[in-house]
Structures are given as C-alpha cells and as structure tokens.
Amino acid sequence: MATAAPETEIVDAWRIACDGGEGALGHPRIWMQIDETEGFVECPYCDKKIIHREFEGKV
Structure with missing residues (x-):
C-alpha cells in the first residue's frame, strides 16, 4: 500500500x-x-507544502 x-x-x-x-x-x-529565497514552507504537523505563487512550478 x-x-x-x-x-x-x-x-x-x-x-x-x-x-x-x-x-x-x-x-x-x-x-x-x-522563506523568500526558497519559496515554500512545510507544516510540521500535517506535512502540507505551502508554496508562494511567485515560486509556483519552480519548487
């Protein structure tokens, strides 16, 4: 699985x-x-990856 x-x-x-x-x-x-250099952050609880629109498709 x-x-x-x-x-x-x-x-x-x-x-x-x-x-x-x-x-x-x-x-x-x-x-x-x-982080404005990485463009994303991950939630330590649910692991959701949150990406800023300026970095969409780059992360």
Whole structure:
C-alpha cells in the first residue's frame, strides 16, 4: 500500500496559517513564514507544502 503524497497549496502571502483543514480532526493553528529565497514552507504537523505563487512550478 502506497502512502499518499502530502497536500500542496499555492498562496499569495508570505506569512500563512495552517490548522490541518479538517475541523476538530485537524491540528492546532500555527503561523509560518515562507522563506523568500526558497519559496515554500512545510507544516510540521500535517506535512502540507505551502508554496508562494511567485515560486509556483519552480519548487
């Protein structure tokens, strides 16, 4: 059985929040800063990869 790939989200802001997106089954809301040289950040709880729109297709 293969493991599903983590979710990816494209955003316009450099500072973003993640709460797992599943209501009570999600995780605590945390705020993260996207590094302006790397263009993305990964949530330490749910492994969602959040990519800034300027880096879409480059990461």
